Every structure is written in structure tokens, then in C-alpha cells.
Amino acid sequence: MGTATAETKKGAEGAEAIRAILEAHPGAGRDALIPILQEVQEQQGFLSKEAVVQIGRHLKLPASKIYGVATFYNQFRFQPKGKYHFMLCRGTACHVKGSQRLLASIVKLLSLQPGQTSRDRLFSLEVVACMGACGLAPVVSVNGEFYAKVTPRKLAEMIQECRQKELANASN
Amino acid sequence: MFEIEVDGRKVQANEGETVLTALRRDGVQVPTLCHMEGLPPSGACRMCVVEAEGMPALVPSCSYPVAPGMKLKTRSPKVLAARRTVLELLMANHPDDCLYCSRSGKCDLQKLSQELGVSQRRFQGGRSRQDSDVSSPSIIRDPEKCVLCGKCVRVCEEIQGVSAIDFVGRGSRSHVGTAFDQGMNVSSCVNCGQCILVCPTGALAERSYVDRVIAALSDPTKTVVVQHAPAVSVTLAEEFGVKPGTDVDGRMVAALRRVGFKKVFDTSFTADLTIMEEGSELVHRVKTGGALPMLTSCSPGWIKFIEQFYPELLPNVSTCKSPQQMMGALIKTFWAGREKLDPANIVSVSIMPCTAKKFECGREEMGRGGVADVDYVLTTRELGQLLRIFGVDLASVEPEAADTPFGERTTAGKIFGASGGVMEAAVRTAHVLLTGEEMGDLKIQPLRGQKGIKELHAKFGELEVGAAVVSGLGNARKVLDEVRAGRKDLHFIEIMTCPGGCVGGGGQPIGTDPQKVRARMQALYQIDRDEPVRVSHKNQQVQRLYDEFLGKPLGEKSHHLLHTHYHKREVLV
Numbered sequence A: 001m002g003t004a005t006a007e008t009k010k011g012a013e014g015a016e017a018i019r020a021i022l023e024a025h026p027g028a029g030r031d032a033l034i035p036i037l038q039e040v041q042e043q044q045g046f047l048s049k050e051a052v053v054q055i056g057r058h059l060k061l062p063a064s065k066i067y068g069v070a071t072f073y074n075q076f077r078f079q080p081k082g083k084y085h086f087m088l089c090r091g092t093a094c095h096v097k098g099s100q101r102l103l104a105s106i107v108k109l110l111s112l113q114p115g116q117t118s119r120d121r122l123f124s125l126e127v128v129a130c131m132g133a134c135g136l137a138p139v140v141s142v143n144g145e146f147y148a149k150v151t152p153r154k155l156a157e158m159i160q161e162c163r164q165k166e167l168a169n170a171s172n
Numbered sequence B: 001m002f003e004i005e006v007d008g009r010k011v012q013a014n015e016g017e018t019v020l021t022a023l024r025r026d027g028v029q030v031p032t033l034c035h036m037e038g039l040p041p042s043g044a045c046r047m048c049v050v051e052a053e054g055m056p057a058l059v060p061s062c063s064y065p066v067a068p069g070m071k072l073k074t075r076s077p078k079v080l081a082a083r084r085t086v087l088e089l090l091m092a093n094h095p096d097d098c099l100y101c102s103r104s105g106k107c108d109l110q111k112l113s114q115e116l117g118v119s120q121r122r123f124q125g126g127r128s129r130q131d132s133d134v135s136s137p138s139i140i141r142d143p144e145k146c147v148l149c150g151k152c153v154r155v156c157e158e159i160q161g162v163s164a165i166d167f168v169g170r171g172s173r174s175h176v177g178t179a180f181d182q183g184m185n186v187s188s189c190v191n192c193g194q195c196i197l198v199c200p201t202g203a204l205a206e207r208s209y210v211d212r213v214i215a216a217l218s219d220p221t222k223t224v225v226v227q228h229a230p231a232v233s234v235t236l237a238e239e240f241g242v243k244p245g246t247d248v249d250g251r252m253v254a255a256l257r258r259v260g261f262k263k264v265f266d267t268s269f270t271a272d273l274t275i276m277e278e279g280s281e282l283v284h285r286v287k288t289g290g291a292l293p294m295l296t297s298c299s300p301g302w303i304k305f306i307e308q309f310y311p312e313l314l315p316n317v318s319t320c321k322s323p324q325q326m327m328g329a330l331i332k333t334f335w336a337g338r339e340k341l342d343p344a345n346i347v348s349v350s351i352m353p354c355t356a357k358k359f360e361c362g363r364e365e366m367g368r369g370g371v372a373d374v375d376y377v378l379t380t381r382e383l384g385q386l387l388r389i390f391g392v393d394l395a396s397v398e399p400e401a402a403d404t405p406f407g408e409r410t411t412a413g414k415i416f417g418a419s420g421g422v423m424e425a426a427v428r429t430a431h432v433l434l435t436g437e438e439m440g441d442l443k444i445q446p447l448r449g450q451k452g453i454k455e456l457h458a459k460f461g462e463l464e465v466g467a468a469v470v471s472g473l474g475n476a477r478k479v480l481d482e483v484r485a486g487r488k489d490l491h492f493i494e495i496m497t498c499p500g501g502c503v504g505g506g507g508q509p510i511g512t513d514p515q516k517v518r519a520r521m522q523a524l525y526q527i528d529r530d531e532p533v534r535v536s537h538k539n540q541q542v543q544r545l546y547d548e549f550l551g552k553p554l555g556e557k558s559h560h561l562l563h564t565h566y567h568k569r570e571v572l573v
């Protein structure tokens, strides 16, 4: 019961915050969709169903259309980020340095597709076009911290480290 | 009018039209996959390319305007090679499933492959494995067979005003899906099936209940009865290649008996009954200041639409169940009692022009004590399939009449199958209820035809009556927005989900187009012209049903069995 109330409260606060964003775009049309999606994601961390419906009401756009547009871009996510948010660069330099292989291994290691968050909300995976750190290729970041010249092996270690941290936290 | 040159011939073209229109008028068959008559071109599939002299590249004829003196080549090696390559690329990640595909024989992709002489797989694309969406009671989507032509997305948005589906993702991952890729069953889809009719492939199909019906027919503990909707008898023949607008009512009844249905009832009977109930409801609302305009409730796609998009107008919806559900309720109560059968052992099947009826029969409002009033709904297409499986030759059976007590119908009930038919039938009876006299001329021309919005303003004795007839839910939006904005001159609005009404329903034969819809409508009005009993209140069996069982329109029994209320529905809209 307590959690449910907390969720409702969080939902209401979220709706309020989105309302504020939408109010900053009065009379907005279709062309305002992307900036609004970006602002809402910035604020909420992801685009929830409720958020999409609320945005749709404001812009008079159906939810399917908003979802369609949002999924065209890699930047939008539809699940909250995990406690450890992995971003993997798929830019040209990283590609040349083997990021394809990295992607395959992280998908396997985390059992997640890009854009997804694990059920325990511990991990999430995002693929980005370029992080602007081509000199360090291939690059992976965890919660904003950059790791250079990552190999599948190193990736496995990074993930293991996160898991161990969690175990240590849990036993404390 | 000016001249253009097509493959060396002089051809007349009209200012402002597209190359495709001019070519087709001239008898040049141009292949298309994404073109939709009556909607602006999208130019997505590129099958329709032709060579235009002076242009550096091939041009898509569907969106390219004609110009005086233009010289076109429609079958040059360059054109033919381009079309074939486009097709081969579309087929590169297409499953070779024709033998098992519901669309086989009616599939545009398959047809084009044959017509353009593609005889082997040239591109071996990585086949994307995607699961079918089988969540909906009405629509099955198989994304692997989708060629991304966009027709379903367009019909859903531009004709139906629903937008349950759109293009999702990008590049090789792009597909047609609902918001958040949820199942169709929890989306805003109203189950109309118009997307099935426009889909060029087997990516969209109805959920088939043919096997369940066959199983029920062979179960000795079950009594299997069937009802057929007004619009089915004028379209079923098309399933067997007969020309559109052929009525096979008696033959269909005979065929249904051969298949093994114990009783064959006519949904037009409960259409007449609907007029008695709904007409009385309208008069009651007018006299007591009830919510007006009253909105019809026969079309289940429309009902889901208003539950989702205009819930504040739900009090305006007639409380009458649809004719299908009235029939179902009568079968499992009155008829079950009369035949001394346990309703749970009756399997009630209905043959409908509609995929949304499959959703409707499963609604919680539509049964009692866990027993549904209608168990399975088959579309016109599925009935065709059932007859083929059972080897019943529609052409050679002798016509038979439907069964009592729900077999008699007037032509007023029959014209329910065309947009405007409910209104015309209602006006004929309301006239008597309000003035005590029959109308002089029963034909009400302004309510007929294929226009999406039709209106009638007439005087009934003292009363000025305003009526509107709408088909296609995009048109419904227009009229409802006017009502919401305060429009007051309308008392009664008929709303049908599908363009043209049930004759254009999403369960009708593949290949449904405006010309065929027109022919089917004409077939219904021909019946109305030819037969003597043309007003619902003169249906003798309906009168008997009131005398023996129901009492009177809007009475206690009717209230329980024939009426219901609908509620706001939460979906991602």
C-alpha cells in the first residue's frame, strides 16, 4: 500500500513537471515535438506512457505517432535508467576499433537490448552515435564516467565491479 | 485537356492529374503497392516508376503531375528493370510462406511477382524474425509479411481518425506498431479491419474462428445456430468470383444448413427489432428532454471509438445493443427456453461483414452468468473459407428461407447494411410513431449514397427533425466536434465505423473498393424496391415476439435483454 501511494505521488509530481514544460510551449504544434520530448526526458530520465499521452494531448498528436517519432531517434528511452547506466559509442572511430563486437558482448552480458533496463533496475544500456571522444575509441561510459579502449574482457570486469559494489552495499 | 505521349502513342490528359491517373484511364496497368485511391500519394513503394523524357531519373507516376507534351515510357528496359528490382528487394526479407498464407491468391505482392516474372530469389536479405501480434480478438498482425507500404497506417489515421498504429523505429528495424509496441488488444485500435482491406499482403488478417466453429459443429452435445448480417448476402458471392452486387440470400441460407447449422436466423430480424426499440427511445428522449442528438449503437468499432475519444458524449449513445447482440440475447434466453435447451449447450455463431463484431461478442456486457450471447463471429471472408472447406457449392444449392422465429425481416431491416439504412428505417417508423401515419414515399434519397456525411432536415407533423448519417470514423470526429461545440439542429445521428457502412466492412471480401461498395449498396436498395414489406413495425414475427415475450418496446424485458450502457475506456490514445 505504502509503495502504491508513493508511486501515485511520484506520478502526480511527474505530471505536474511535464505540465510546466508544456506550458512553456503554448500553442505548440508538431514541430515542437522533439524539443518537448527532449525536455521531458531530461526532467524525468525517460519517456513514460503517461508522459507521452500528456504530450499528445497538448500537441493534439496520437500516442502512436509520438512513439513512432521518438523511436526514430536513438536518444529517447522509454524505461527509467538503471542504477548503472552504460552508454556504448557506435560512432565511426569506435566502429573501426571494434565497437560492434563490444555491443554484441554487452548485450549478452547484461541480457539487455539497447534502450532497455534490467528488471531489478540495476543496469541499463544505451547506444549513442558518437560521444566525441574518438581518441579513446572504443569508448563506453558508466553513469557519465568514460572508459577508454574497452575490450570485451574489460567490459565484463566493469560489469562485475558494479555487481560486487551492490553485494557489498547489500551486506552492509 | 492536353496531349501527352505514352510509349509513342498520343494520350489525352487533364490538367492537375497525376501520370498514374492518366495512364490507368488509358488502359496502361501500372503496378502499385502503396497507392490509395482518394488519398494524396505517398510515393513510398516506387513500383509505379516510369521514364519521363528529359528527367535524369525515373519518376513515380503516382505523385508526378502530367504536363503538356510530356513524353513517357512505361515499359522501357530501364523501367521494367527498376520495378523488378524494387520488388525483389521487398521480397528479400519476405518469408516464402505463400502455401500457408491467408492472403495467398489475393496478395498484391504475390501477384506482382508473377506479373513481373520474378522466378527466383536474387537478394538473400537477413530475414528479420518478428513475432506476430495475436493479442487482439479481431486483428492478427504478422510483421514479417509487411512491406512497409504504410496503407494501414494511413487508413487508420486519415480515414478512421484512430491512429492506433504508426511507423516505429528506423532503418532495418522500422516496423508498423502501436504506441510503446503494446499488443493491439490494449491499444486504441477499434478493430474495424479497414487496415486488413487495404493491406497488399498477408501481414494483416482477421483472427479466424473457422476451426472453432467446425469443432462445435461436430460436437454432438452442442446445438449450433447461426445468424447472418444484412450486408453479408450481397457480398458473399464475391468470395466465389461472382460480380459485386449479387444477392445470394436464399442460397446462403441453404449453404449454411448444409454446413450443419441447426437453425439459420437473419440478423435483419433484430435490425427490425432495433428500430422498434431505438425509435421508441428516440421519441422518448425527444418528449422527455433526454440527451440529444441520440447516436446509434449498432457498430462496435464506433462504440469503442466513443468510449476512448469522446466519453463525455456516451449519454447520447442509444442504449440499444447491436442487432447481433440482440439476436444473441434472444437465442440464449427466449429461444433456449422455448426449445428447452441449456443456453450453455447452444453455440451461437454469427456471420458478419465486420471484424469488430468479434470484439463485441466478447464484451462483458454481452451475456449472462458467464455464458456469452454470441460465441463466435465469422466474417464474410471466413464464411467463404468455411464453405470451401466443407465443399459446399454456393452456385448449385437451391435457395431456402431462414428459420422462424427470427427469420422474417422487412426491407427496412435489410438496408441496415448500407450507410444511411438505419436512419432510413428509423425515419419510416418514427414517422408513424410521431404522426400516426405512414410516409407517402418510403425512399429517402438524401440518406443514400456513399458520401461520408449525409443530412436530412424534415418536418414530422409539428416537429422539425434533423438527422445526420456518418460513415468512417474520421467523419464521425467532424460531426462530434460540431456537436461538442454546441450544434443543436440534430436529433439523431447514425454512425457506422466503415466507409459506406457494413457493405464496406472490414470483414468483407479482399479487394473491397468504392465501386464494389456502391454495387453492394445498390443490391440492398434493389431488395428494398422489390419487396412489399418495407417498414420495421410491420414485421409480424417482431410483433409476435412483443406479444408473447417482450411486452412492449423499452419494457422491462427489453431493458434487461436488449439494452446496455457503455463506459469510458482507458487506452493509450
Ligand code: SF4
Pocket (backbone or CB within 6 Å): B094, B095, B096, B097, B098, B099, B101, B102, B103, B104, B105, B107, B108, B109, B110, B145, B201, B202, B203
Ligand atoms: S503475404 Fe503474399 S507473398 Fe507473402 S506469403 Fe502471403 S501470399 Fe505469399
Ligand code: SF4
Pocket (backbone or CB within 6 Å): B139, B152, B155, B156, B160, B162, B163, B164, B165, B188, B189, B190, B191, B192, B193, B194, B195, B196
Ligand atoms: S483495425 Fe481499424 S482501428 Fe485497428 S489498426 Fe486497423 S484501421 Fe486502425
Ligand code: SF4
Pocket (backbone or CB within 6 Å): B145, B146, B147, B148, B149, B150, B151, B152, B153, B176, B195, B198, B199, B200, B201, B203, B204
Ligand atoms: S501491414 Fe500491410 S498495409 Fe500495413 S504497412 Fe505492412 S504491408 Fe502495408
